[in-house]
Amino acid sequence: MNIKRFPTYVDAMNALKEKIASLPRNLDRPKFIIAPEVYTFALEQIFYSLGRGSFDVKVTSFTKLYYDMLPQSAAISRAEAVAVVSAIAQQNEEKLRYYSGAFNKRGFALKVYETLEKLSSSGVEPDALNSDNVLLGLKLSDLKFIYSRYIDFTRGKLVDTVGRLEALTRFITDNDTVFDGSDVYLVNFDLFTKTQRSLIDAVAAKARQVEIYRSETINAYSMKRPPAVYAAFSKQQEYDRVADCIYKDVMEGKRFSDISVVGENLDYSRIKRAFDSRGIRFYYDKKRRLSESEPGRFIMRVMRCVTGGMTGDNMIALAGCRLACPDKSGRDKFIRFVKAHSAFFVSAKKQFDIADDPDRDEAEKVRLRLTEFVRVFSEKTLFSAEEFARKIDDVFSLAGVNGEDEKNGRYYTLIMQTALSLKKVYGDAPVQRDRLFSAYANMTDSIGVSLIPNETDAVFVGPVNAKRGIKIKKLYVTGFNEGVLPAVKEDTGLISDADINALSEEGVIIEPTAERQNDLMRDELLQLILSAGEVVFSYLDDGENKKSYLVRMMEKKTGLYSRGEITDDWFAGVLEEGEDEDILRAFPSRAACVQAALSPGCGRGYSAVRAALEREISLIRSDLSLSCPDVTEGGMTIRSMSPSSLKDFYDCPKMYFYKYGLGIRKPKDGKVAASDIGTVLHKIIEKYVASGKYDNPSSDGAAIADDELSQRAEFSLPVNARLKKYVRHDAIFLCEKTAAQLTGGSFSCVGEEIRFGDGEEGGTSFRVGGVRLCGQIDRVDAFGTKARVVDYKSGGKVELRPEDVYYGQKLQLPIYSEVARRMGYVPAAMFYFPVNDSGDAGLLKGYYIDDPILYDEMIKTKDTLAFDPEKKKYMLSPDVYEGVIKYALALAEKAVQAIKSGYCAAHPISKDGKTVPCVYCDYASVCRGRSAVRKYYSVQMEDMERAVRNEID
Numbered sequence: 001m002n003i004k005r006f007p008t009y010v011d012a013m014n015a016l017k018e019k020i021a022s023l024p025r026n027l028d029r030p031k032f033i034i035a036p037e038v039y040t041f042a043l044e045q046i047f048y049s050l051g052r053g054s055f056d057v058k059v060t061s062f063t064k065l066y067y068d069m070l071p072q073s074a075a076i077s078r079a080e081a082v083a084v085v086s087a088i089a090q091q092n093e094e095k096l097r098y099y100s101g102a103f104n105k106r107g108f109a110l111k112v113y114e115t116l117e118k119l120s121s122s123g124v125e126p127d128a129l130n131s132d133n134v135l136l137g138l139k140l141s142d143l144k145f146i147y148s149r150y151i152d153f154t155r156g157k158l159v160d161t162v163g164r165l166e167a168l169t170r171f172i173t174d175n176d177t178v179f180d181g182s183d184v185y186l187v188n189f190d191l192f193t194k195t196q197r198s199l200i201d202a203v204a205a206k207a208r209q210v211e212i213y214r215s216e217t218i219n220a221y222s223m224k225r226p227p228a229v230y231a232a233f234s235k236q237q238e239y240d241r242v243a244d245c246i247y248k249d250v251m252e253g254k255r256f257s258d259i260s261v262v263g264e265n266l267d268y269s270r271i272k273r274a275f276d277s278r279g280i281r282f283y284y285d286k287k288r289r290l291s292e293s294e295p296g297r298f299i300m301r302v303m304r305c306v307t308g309g310m311t312g313d314n315m316i317a318l319a320g321c322r323l324a325c326p327d328k329s330g331r332d333k334f335i336r337f338v339k340a341h342s343a344f345f346v347s348a349k350k351q352f353d354i355a356d357d358p359d360r361d362e363a364e365k366v367r368l369r370l371t372e373f374v375r376v377f378s379e380k381t382l383f384s385a386e387e388f389a390r391k392i393d394d395v396f397s398l399a400g401v402n403g404e405d406e407k408n409g410r411y412y413t414l415i416m417q418t419a420l421s422l423k424k425v426y427g428d429a430p431v432q433r434d435r436l437f438s439a440y441a442n443m444t445d446s447i448g449v450s451l452i453p454n455e456t457d458a459v460f461v462g463p464v465n466a467k468r469g470i471k472i473k474k475l476y477v478t479g480f481n482e483g484v485l486p487a488v489k490e491d492t493g494l495i496s497d498a499d500i501n502a503l504s505e506e507g508v509i510i511e512p513t514a515e516r517q518n519d520l521m522r523d524e525l526l527q528l529i530l531s532a533g534e535v536v537f538s539y540l541d542d543g544e545n546k547k548s549y550l551v552r553m554m555e556k557k558t559g560l561y562s563r564g565e566i567t568d569d570w571f572a573g574v575l576e577e578g579e580d581e582d583i584l585r586a587f588p589s590r591a592a593c594v595q596a597a598l599s600p601g602c603g604r605g606y607s608a609v610r611a612a613l614e615r616e617i618s619l620i621r622s623d624l625s626l627s628c629p630d631v632t633e634g635g636m637t638i639r640s641m642s643p644s645s646l647k648d649f650y651d652c653p654k655m656y657f658y659k660y661g662l663g664i665r666k667p668k669d670g671k672v673a674a675s676d677i678g679t680v681l682h683k684i685i686e687k688y689v690a691s692g693k694y695d696n697p698s699s700d701g702a703a704i705a706d707d708e709l710s711q712r713a714e715f716s717l718p719v720n721a722r723l724k725k726y727v728r729h730d731a732i733f734l735c736e737k738t739a740a741q742l743t744g745g746s747f748s749c750v751g752e753e754i755r756f757g758d759g760e761e762g763g764t765s766f767r768v769g770g771v772r773l774c775g776q777i778d779r780v781d782a783f784g785t786k787a788r789v790v791d792y793k794s795g796g797k798v799e800l801r802p803e804d805v806y807y808g809q810k811l812q813l814p815i816y817s818e819v820a821r822r823m824g825y826v827p828a829a830m831f832y833f834p835v836n837d838s839g840d841a842g843l844l845k846g847y848y849i850d851d852p853i854l855y856d857e858m859i860k861t862k863d864t865l866a867f868d869p870e871k872k873k874y875m876l877s878p879d880v881y882e883g884v885i886k887y888a889l890a891l892a893e894k895a896v897q898a899i900k901s902g903y904c905a906a907h908p909i910s911k912d913g914k915t916v917p918c919v920y921c922d923y924a925s926v927c928r929g930r931s932a933v934r935k936y937y938s939v940q941m942e943d944m945e946r947a948v949r950n951e952i953d
Contacts, residue, residue, distance in 0.1 A: 002212070005216050009188060011215070013188070019211075026056065029183075032178075032184045033047060039469065062165060062196070087426060097141065106442065110446050119147065119495075121196075122509060128506075179207045180206045184203055184209070186212045189212075190468075220526075226559070227536060229560065232540055235270060246278075251588060256458050259473070260475055264479060266479070285461065288448065291441065294408055307433075330362050330366050383431060383436060384426070386428070396412060403416075422436065474533060474536075477536070480538060485550070486550065488521075496514070539551065575603050575609070577603065580608075597610045636661050644812065646891070653899075654904050655921060658926070677727055678793075680712065680727055681794065685835065689779060700735065701735030702728065747858065754777040755774075756773075756774060769893040773892060787825035787829075788828060790831050791816065792832075800830070800847065805941075806943065811891060813831070814830065815885075832844075832845045846874065847881070848875060849875070849876060883946070890948065908921070
């Protein structure tokens, strides 16, 4: 075996091409080129174009070799293996200590399987997983148990990649194969696992020669020519500019196939919008999960309605799926009807009977159709795996989807194959429906499906490693921001690098580590850039994201620096002072010209562009008359502020300005919205708590509900009669839950509807940033000197996550805790009390101090308090609890300072970084701001305590 090393993957590939071209033809003994599966198509084009043909040179992969040599040996698929792991955990949950309950979370079984696959490919046996460290020992104990059961289940079977490699190794060792006396070349591998190395050794023992063409790790930053670097203020603008540049490249003679656009976390929808508007053909090399395909989403939403109940949100989500409701008009009427009448506040099983609503009949038709889908799975809770698969097929049949469907046929086939494969895991035994749902969800999450088919002469768009070993004429690297590129694999696996290092001291070698993978990803990116002909970098410069250190290093090496970057000011300068040729180069497409014409600049270039698009621009301009700048002159004057208005500011400063600065509010339309129902229930619970009588919550709650509803005019209308029944029913239920909270433990209510911040300084009145903080606490309960604050919460999913506090979305409870302190109590717990139609209704959800005495005095039944005593999921140390309170007050002060300064930029926050809140904003029609969306990143409550200690920046 001969290992040849080269500076880059491209150099290695060129050397292999020269080697193959120099060898004589031998049709009896073809040359084998083995590469990772993802590169085989590109390598076939490269080597077959040398004129040698597929009879003289065979490009293959380990996976293709397996199916060629052992066509009858069916392996357990990755999805089936994930289901096996899930089933083992579900059936032995009581034996797990460290991961008990974790398998109920979607995606966790896949994470465990990837860990087992890593252990297996490293040749690590279950018995080797031991440690004297207490926490690591607990973790390894659970993994050892699952790993052992997994091996027992799969013994004698071939499982996914590792199983195929082991079977192929045995077959080549024991039989005459095409490798006997042949020349074998391996290329484009970044590393080999222990299992792969064993297979290569088996091939080398039979082949005439085996050569491995490898790349060295690169540490240079010098480029053949300086890159063009573009700083964009939004992701859409970044893709628009890239599309303009590609348009210009093609106009100047390049082919689409000469150009590649690479990056991580690429947004297909935005790319498609930018490229399609400029007529750019592109191939998006990206697989999405089978669960995210249209049929996959359809089945998952049906399952959500079965497990989570046919609530308004769940049924609206199901109706939003085209397969569930293909008629757009009917879908829109159903959603409007549900939102207008809160039709599923209790149940979706009853007929819509609001006769005077013009959409009632169409909405009822959709309701009947949706309930038919849900009813398929609702008949019983135990299914065999085969019955479960038939039920999925029944749902598809009701929707008219089958294998012949031109658009969704392949997804249907894959989903049915996945569902049927559950039988291999569970056999014929009856299984809980929810467990089958969980296994199915994990399996479809683990299966990738190509988004769009490949095209010839198209711009390649995909991840960085997709072009390994291929020289690119024009390369665009997008999203070149710190933490995005080079890609970073977080050390958050079930076995971390620290765990691997600890085990290595005992002679247990697990590879690769996250650190090693990060080095490889950095090397991959550098090689791609340094091997390309022309390079363009683009990154997001929106105040939240930083330019990658690699960009700075390469700018320094090429003498470019930041002053040479292409920014908005550069484009504006071209329009102000550039010649016609410069303008055409900077704004080559119609879409780019429209954007330029809408800009507020002036100059000869602006005038020329606007004149060319005069009519089109005048129509657009007429819609922009209410736009406002990002900063108001003289700032804003505020004398008081509530915790809820703080949320509005951190949601989006411009939204806060419209709502509080200009006083623009959404007009009342006379309809009863879900928030109105929450307000009514809120008031009923207040009155019930204030009564102090908790012996007969059903009758007392009913009497208070009747009294409150009779005082509200909207509920006296016939159109809302059905809704009134729903509200009354839920009011009684919530009063029963409230009574259980106040009688099942030692805490008692010491105040409800407690106002603070109304009087002079002192007591419960205090200021932040010179502004009075005022509001109202729904309830304060106390046990001795310890207090818990309770906030009644309507709306959708109610929970308090660390990220919600960290990003200023939910500061009420920490601020209320400070008020409780000023009332003379020690803050010990903060809870939301969901007042809605979810499964969490009436369940106290939040955090409390990790104090055994306090915990013993709290009510400890799962139907009234969210708690997890073993994992201490909702418990905080006193220092961290105090740090969260101080952090919330510091954020309040920062908001006050920003508002006083007049800051009102359109800068909304998105919990997933993809959904743009502007789409749903009440002020979207007047804002027109260039919104740079801020994204949630995962944090812990401890991060806030550390931020307070280090002073918030």
